[in-house]
Amino acid sequence: MTSHLEGQELTLNMGPQHPSTHGVLRLVLKLEGERVKSVECVIGYLHRGVEKIGENRTYAQFAPYVDRMDYVSAVSNGLGYCLAVEHLIAVEAPARAQCVRIIFAELNRIASHLLWLGTHALDIGAMTALFYTMREREDVLKIFENYCGARLTTHAFRIGGLQYDLYEGFEAETRSFCESFKKRLDEYEKLLTKNPIWLERLKGVGVLSAEDCLAYGVSGPMIRASGVAWDLRKSNPYSGYGQYDFEVPTATSGDSYDRYLVRIEEMRQSIRIIEQGLERIPAGPILAKVPKVLKPAAGEVYISVEAPKGELGYYIVSDGSLHPYRVRVRPPSFINLATLEKIAVGALVADVVAIIGTIDIVLGEVDR
């Protein structure tokens, strides 16, 4: 039957406007029938030159731009940048600021994972989950809005601490969100975890071994789903993460289904961290003494944080002037996306959609 098809290779362009490539990613698929022979990612459609912009702005002025790289987890981006600059000028944020930062970073992790869960389920064909995850994400965004006045590109933190103190009713609002969200998470699991169609579409699809993860430099939920308990919050506790009690969820097989389970469990752990944080918000100042005109001494720094998608690193070189000499960002999505060329080979075209979904990319961060 297949003899007349053999050797006939079909090149298919998927994207850049394909809805399931989550942005403007273009895939050049070489197909043999329905099987993928090779994949080539073409990126750069959302390139804005963020790193170059950083060289032309002062340290404080560049902070709003980092929110626009991974725009679904702007708080984590801002946290990484602020920590890097603080390290450069040898300032530490006050205890209150550090605690509040952790709470917001974890809320943002939940928001990011919720958006991922909804859109990924939509790709697979389970449309219902999207509406529910968006509903809960709205609660998180409302907390962001009440706190700093913006929902998505928050610009919540400043170099040296926080600009805004907590608003009245923050604790009650966050607590009630945590309580209701635990039940909501169980609902998502009822919708998806044992759903036969969901299992059929994700089990054994896009398997990535632990060795490959390490070779590619994969981080975040992807490497944890392959069985490597690598989490910067544990291995290199920044901003006081060492004082919090939480687990790093891992799975074993490294397929798309495991990546889904790891992210669901991560949301539970985030709730645990937030609840612990709410218990112990210390009183005191929110902003350390930072000079009005930031002129760090010549030097360089690399600081990485555990963003929802993996290790987000900032490498900043200062030449002693008002502007950074170089800002380099190590985006987790970009490096995780590189594995697609390996794990999508041999899969069906429909599985490529599932694999892109569980890699969890944001093109704003891939292209920068």
Place this chain on the structure above:
Amino acid sequence: METTSPMSGIWLAIKRFFLLDLLEGLWVTFRAQRTSQIVTEQYPKERPKVAERYRGAPRLNINPENGETLCIGCDLCAKACPENLIVVGTVRNKETRRLDLTTFTYDLSRCMFCGLCEDACPVDALELTQDFEMASYSREGLIWDRQMLEEGPRPTHYKS
């Protein structure tokens, strides 16, 4: 962990056959049909109440008592702005020896509402307000002058 006793095997087969896991998910969907759970906002008929700290359209505050501007023309907002979109025009008043504000231009089309100008203002003259409807039919319409900044946007309110 799942056991491999014959009873659990039968249970598994029943679950498979009657799609019980699928029905459980359907039940979740069914329960969400209650009207009390509707969260959709009927914008523009119902306007959302944005947060007190919301960073929206800029406003140049005036003193409510005498109608004079609060701005002292210090140019700090223009210097703080990452996009260089604020232009402050001042003239030195020979009598009071202070700077008098003549023009104030704010290019909203490039603004990213980061709030750095608001933070920089020493007299709380420039403020990002709770107005979020700033659409314009032309790009020129987004370049706000002093009068527009003092009056604020006037979006159409539709009756519900």
